[in-house]
Amino acid sequence: MEFGLSEEQRLLQDSVNRFLDKNVSLDRVRQAAESTHAIQRDIWSGIAELGLVGMIVPQDYGGMGLGFLDAALVQEALGYHVAPTPFTGAAILAPLALMLAGSEKQKERWLPTIASGEAVAAVAINEATGVREGAGIVSSGGKLSGKALFVMDWAEADLFIVSDMSGGLHLVSPETEGVSLQALNTIDRTRSFGEVVLNGAEAEKLPGGSRVVVERLVDAGRVMLAADTLGTGQHMIEKAVTYAGDRKQFGRVIGSFQAVKHLCAEMAASLEPCRSLVWYAAHALDAVPEDARLMACHAKSHTSDVGRFVARTATEVHGGMGFTDLLGLHYWFKRIGVNRQILGGPEQVRLDAARLQGWVA
Amino acid sequence: MDLAYGPKYEAFRKEVSDFLAKYRDKAPKGLGAAGRPSKEACAWQQLLIEHGYAARTIPKEYGGYGAEPDILVSRIIAEEFSAARVPAGLQNQGISMLVPTLLELGTEEQKRKWIAPTLRGEVVWCQGYSEPGSGSDLASLQTKAVLDGDEWVINGQKIWTSTAHEADMIFCLVRTEPDKPKHEGISYLIFSMTTPGIEVRPLKTMTGHAEFNETFFTDVRVPKDQIVGQRGQGWFVANATLKHERGMLGDPSAMEDRFQALVDVMESETLDGQRAVDNPILRDRLIRLQAELAAMKFNGLRLLTCASKGEDPGVARLIVKLQSCELSHQMSALAIDAMGEMGILYDDSPYLRSHGSWQWGYMFQLGLIIGGGTAQIQKNIISERGLGMPREPKLAKAGN
Numbered sequence: 001m002e003f004g005l006s007e008e009q010r011l012l013q014d015s016v017n018r019f020l021d022k023n024v025s026l027d028r029v030r031q032a033a034e035s036t037h038a039i040q041r042d043i044w045s046g047i048a049e050l051g052l053v054g055m056i057v058p059q060d061y062g063g064m065g066l067g068f069l070d071a072a073l074v075q076e077a078l079g080y081h082v083a084p085t086p087f088t089g090a091a092i093l094a095p096l097a098l099m100l101a102g103s104e105k106q107k108e109r110w111l112p113t114i115a116s117g118e119a120v121a122a123v124a125i126n127e128a129t130g131v132r133e134g135a136g137i138v139s140s141g142g143k144l145s146g147k148a149l150f151v152m153d154w155a156e157a158d159l160f161i162v163s164d165m166s167g168g169l170h171l172v173s174p175e176t177e178g179v180s181l182q183a184l185n186t187i188d189r190t191r192s193f194g195e196v197v198l199n200g201a202e203a204e205k206l207p208g209g210s211r212v213v214v215e216r217l218v219d220a221g222r223v224m225l226a227a228d229t230l231g232t233g234q235h236m237i238e239k240a241v242t243y244a245g246d247r248k249q250f251g252r253v254i255g256s257f258q259a260v261k262h263l264c265a266e267m268a269a270s271l272e273p274c275r276s277l278v279w280y281a282a283h284a285l286d287a288v289p290e291d292a293r294l295m296a297c298h299a300k301s302h303t304s305d306v307g308r309f310v311a312r313t314a315t316e317v318h319g320g321m322g323f324t325d326l327l328g329l330h331y332w333f334k335r336i337g338v339n340r341q342i343l344g345g346p347e348q349v350r351l352d353a354a355r356l357q358g359w360v361a
Numbered sequence: 362m363d364l365a366y367g368p369k370y371e372a373f374r375k376e377v378s379d380f381l382a383k384y385r386d387k388a389p390k391g392l393g394a395a396g397r398p399s400k401e402a403c404a405w406q407q408l409l410i411e412h413g414y415a416a417r418t419i420p421k422e423y424g425g426y427g428a429e430p431d432i433l434v435s436r437i438i439a440e441e442f443s444a445a446r447v448p449a450g451l452q453n454q455g456i457s458m459l460v461p462t463l464l465e466l467g468t469e470e471q472k473r474k475w476i477a478p479t480l481r482g483e484v485v486w487c488q489g490y491s492e493p494g495s496g497s498d499l500a501s502l503q504t505k506a507v508l509d510g511d512e513w514v515i516n517g518q519k520i521w522t523s524t525a526h527e528a529d530m531i532f533c534l535v536r537t538e539p540d541k542p543k544h545e546g547i548s549y550l551i552f553s554m555t556t557p558g559i560e561v562r563p564l565k566t567m568t569g570h571a572e573f574n575e576t577f578f579t580d581v582r583v584p585k586d587q588i589v590g591q592r593g594q595g596w597f598v599a600n601a602t603l604k605h606e607r608g609m610l611g612d613p614s615a616m617e618d619r620f621q622a623l624v625d626v627m628e629s630e631t632l633d634g635q636r637a638v639d640n641p642i643l644r645d646r647l648i649r650l651q652a653e654l655a656a657m658k659f660n661g662l663r664l665l666t667c668a669s670k671g672e673d674p675g676v677a678r679l680i681v682k683l684q685s686c687e688l689s690h691q692m693s694a695l696a697i698d699a700m701g702e703m704g705i706l707y708d709d710s711p712y713l714r715s716h717g718s719w720q721w722g723y724m725f726q727l728g729l730i731i732g733g734g735t736a737q738i739q740k741n742i743i744s745e746r747g748l749g750m751p752r753e754p755k756l757a758k759a760g761n
Contacts, residue, residue, distance in 0.1 A: 003662035265740035276659035
């Protein structure tokens with residue numbers, strides 16, 4: 001019985017964190033945030049060289065063949081550093097879609113180039129968790145029409161993986177006729193989201209595509225977003241504790257006031273159990289199929305709620321400085337805010353959890 | 362991440378379940394958590410000790426089973442008893458607090474005299490720590506003991522002495538060195554509750570029941586050698602056992618069972634013919650709690666793994682009391698809200714649900730949030746020990 005990380009997983013965490021500590025300074029994040037819809041090639045190629053872009057891709061296709069728990073640890077580290085790079089879509093959900101639904105030929109064509117970081121694949125599955133603005137892709141006679149919103153890792157994508165409203169999955173090249181693209185500017189400038197509008201566009205179907213596969217993509221995406229918030233929130237708590245240990249008012253460091261340190265204790269008390277929840281939800285995707293869907297819902301919704309509490313509270317501990325751009329704390333605040341809504345906000349996700357347990361028809 | 366226990370532990374699990382299948386008819390129905398155990402409960406305890414399912418790691422010469430500590434083995438025992446709905450061994454303050462203290466710091470004579478009968482349930486203990494003026498600031502306690510010849514003479518008052526009305530003995534913190542700094546002036550005494558000069562008064566709480574007592578000492582005379590550890594070292598004696606993991610091996614599925622009972626309430630209570638679980642707001646609250654419960658369950662498994670490997674889990678351990686008391690309280694609150702007006706019924710009212718246990722729980726769990734280190738003290742511990750934040754500056758002249 002071992003509920004925890006293996007030696008290899010700890011080494012993986014160390015190597016990712018070492019790379020990000022070195023290459024993703026606050027200044028670098030600031031600079032990247034000026035051009036959200038451009039891939040920061042130095043960071044992207046760095047994480048590709050570490051093998052992270054192909055981490056869940058089987059070794060036969062040039063990847064590392066690791067599991068979702070490993071992926072969640074990397075995502076957590078990326079959140080901790082507010083790393084301005086594609087990952088959730090391009091490195092996890094896109095290869096996963098190909099692995100689950102692609103033909104042998106499609107896998108051979110795309111998985112190695114995705115794993116190497118050569119091809120960046122964006123993922124359009126947000127409508128599977130709910131439709132706004134009349135979005136949704138319809139497949140008819142081998143052509144796709146409609147629009148997909150909040151496409152993940154949208155910027156400079158070489159390939160779009162698009163789910164249609166009946167659970168089909170398709171590969172769409174941005175060069176195809178009938179494809180138009182529009183950037184969406186969110187509060188989080190460290191990751192790119194956009195819109196894909198298809199007007200009778202040619203697409204290549206993934207033969208294994210189905211609602212079940214799309215659900216699997218949603219579950220994996222939710223666990224990754226939860227892991228991202230876990231890391232992001234952890235960083236905010238550490239920042240708040242450090243700031244409260246430096247800042248003096250009334251002749252004392254403010255961290256010695258119970259009013260301040262109890263806020264920090266509440267943040268830690270609510271976030272720390274999320275770590276075990278995210279670990280288990282990711283492990284369940286790997287190894288406990290009967291728990292996987294519900295735990296993905298729990299991880300996403302609970303971590304989103306805790307994340308919001310941590311984001312506002314850590315900012316508040318920083319007082320006026322937290323509100324300014326000077327400390328850059330807002331990058332973390334905003335990343336948590338985006339993770340909360342993508343692939344379903346907490347209430348929507350809990351509705352899914354209710355359905356899974358037969359509490360809603 | 363490997364949630365399987367492996368063949369060695371699974372073989373042990375089989376032993377436990379075989380034992381339970383064979384002997385479950387001998388188990389007492391409803392084992393009182395504290396207080397004086399029934400004859401049947403004592404016999405059951407004896408059987409459990411003989412098989413190593415109670416007092417497992419206590420040395421044989423002191424009446425235990427004498428096995429090497431293995432937290433996974435202890436966990437399996439707890440899991441199997443819980444799954445079989447069979448009461449585990451006695452769990453009272455004598456067994457959970459006094460026995461480990463004596464094992465670590467008692468004299469050989471004290472160990473031989475007290476541990477075995479305590480384990481067998483023959484000697485019942487109460488804890489004399491808190492005082493009306495010393496709650497969170499326990500080390501400021503004022504009950505004093507003065508040496509008069511070969512006897513301590515004790516005067517003062519204790520509160521929250523939960524089993525005092527039934528206890529044979531008390532382990533008690535008293536001030537013996539009034540001139541020393543507060544933490545260094547305390548001694549740890551053990552004495553009989555039948556000693557002249559002790560008066561126990563029930564302390565009725567908001568639940569309507571007297572779950573606790575107040576205990577008064579007037580010139581209570583106790584032999585000088587009934588001290589554990591050195592004179593003036595009582596604070597450290599009392600804290601020595603706190604470092605041992607406690608509370609982890611209660612019924613591991615108790616909270617999940619309570620959640621299932623909450624689900625039952627949500628699925629059976631109706632308003633205008635609509636089940637509570639069909640109300641989107643109540644249902645959202647239910648699933649929120651389900652997620653928190655899952656998080657705490659997995660946090661518990663993480664702690665178990667850390668304990669089995671001798672690793673310090675840090676913050677993950679310090680938050681348990683704060684978070685789980687709050688979660689229990691929220692579960693009771695939701696059950697009451699799901700029942701609405703029916704949720705306010707109490708005592709022996711018509712239409713009473715679940716014997717009034719949700720209202721009782723809602724009140725009693727507030728007591729648990731306050732007792733055993735208040736939520737505010739827990740937050741001090743989390744921030745100071747877990748996050749390394751500074752302590753509150755001491756006042757220029759601290760009172761005792």
